[in-house]
Amino acid sequence: MWDYSEKVMEFFKNPKNVGEVENPDGVGEIGNIVCGDALKLTLRINKKTEIIEDAKFQTFGCASAIASSSVLTEMIKGMTVEAASKVTNKDIADFLGGLPEEKMHCSVMGMEALEKAIANYRGAPVVKEIVGEEKIICKCFSVTDKKIIRSIKENNLRTVEEITNYTKAGGGCGKCKPEIEALLKEFLEKEGTKKKTPPKKKTEKKLTNLERISLIQDTIEREIRPQLKADGGNLEVIDIDRNKVYIKFLGTCLGCPATGVTLKTLVESKLKEFVDDNIEVEEVAG
């Protein structure tokens, strides 16, 4: 059972501002039934003062989705459009006295519906915009790289699990998790706040070449190959030269646009973890 705050339960049981504003000046819709939650936000805005005079919502979803939507309408009523555009998902969650981690995406949904409603008021099309550079990472829940990066930034996320809790990305089939991890790693490296990994217990003793090769092979069999196979892929070790491991991808990995990511986040990182921090993996053309 979820540990909901009293405020969440109060707004769930007695939600305020349910319904639709008549002749709305701004409409924001997000989500769908497959995702498990959806929100339609309608606003009446005074064109002279730009003050949000009324806000109503309709939500399909769990208790925290309903509470997040309702509390959002309460928060923004009386605000100027400018001030409302600065409301973040964190504000919504804070107002509710916090949300369970797994439910943070409900507050994100509120923020996104609000952004859409404001964009709609300002004349942007209501249809979902997926601009050129944006790429859908999670196909199950249609989550883009832009949304993931933004969530990482705004909520100081540090693990794939946290990203799933906030954006739902990776919460369906889970196949995009390596890509999410790569996005996270890239972001953290850019920020220069790369998480300090605790020192790993590796053999202190210097490995002989034979030992190193056998450890690399063991690691591939135990940690790497099963994961590739789960997705219908595989790999072949072509050569090992000190810290350089040359591999070839097989099966569904062939021609998969994500092999670059798999190479780094799965193959190389596992070998670094279990064999040597200096290992580099290179893909050999077939």
Next chain:
Amino acid sequence: MKNIVYVDNNATTMVAPEAIEAMKPFFTDKYGNPSSMHTFGGRVHKDVEAARESVASLIGAGDPAEIIFTSCGTESDNTAIMSTLKAYPEKRHIITTKVEHPAVINLCRYMETVGYRVTYLSVNEEGMIDINELKSSVDSDTAIITIMHANNETGVLFPIEEIAEIARVRGVVFHTDAVQSVGKVSLKMTDLPVDLMSISGHKIHAPKGIGALYVRRGTKFSPFLVGGHQEHSRRAGTENVPSIVGLGVACRLVQKGLGDEKAKVKALRDKLEKALLEKVPDSRINGATDNRLPNTTNIGFEFVEGEAILLMMDEKDIAASSGSACTSGSLSPSQVLRAMGIPFAFIQGSIRFSLSRYNTEKDIDHIIKNVPPIITRLREISPYGK
């Protein structure tokens, strides 16, 4: 504790008061170890064997020695499957279904990672497998067919008589997870060529932490827990005597009332189901209606989300469960309902009501009175619920 209307009996059940009474002495005066040589322990052995007879009798087993006590349904499932794979090391193929309990399906997925081939049989919208698909899946490499008797989410019953016969003819071991069906439908193992069958205590008013595995005489077996000689060296570990005694009593109670109570529970379930479908538009039963457990109904309410329904029912002291994404602990809704091809709009709003013999007419009236307004209310909030 407030009085609650508990209709989540496929999750777990109330322990029968008679079982609790029978267990008490085994925590105090009769704490001996049944393996001991002294009378103090030895007499406890007799109580364990009496319980074994009660379990055997409930399922119509020919010999009480065919019953092994385990710690839970999951252990029984794991033991059955792993034991069989070990007995036939040259065979590397498992047949199961897409709607098995995690205790079976996740073990099968794991076995795939260690080199086994697994066939997951599909189900149709009624939740039923295709017997011809099963027949054509069996080959000379098949070590075990493991198919549940009753589905925990929908209550749909698989034709284990037919499956067992196919397995027997083809010379393949057949295991069935009967955790949901034992005590709810009649079983007679002497007439049913099932080789291995899993039973769980806490689904039939015995405590949690006790299960059993039926192993037909002549079935190749190797233990899952290795250690002492308990259970004729088929399951090591000192017997959980109080719970074994509780399970024995629970089985006797179930067997005594099986006919009458089945009819009573079914009548209550049917009344509940009929009233909800009548009173709530855009609702449906998920799964076959005729061929299922007498205590279970899985109803989909379109345009509303299951967790919200459950929490509002909770306010009215009704305890049930849902297959929606939000309640599953992951973001994906029920795999069972998805495998059946139920539309997402109904899966997200699916509620499972599972009754027991302790439910009353008053309970059902309380649900019928309180649930329809909850759905109406949530549909007023939902953007889809016009």
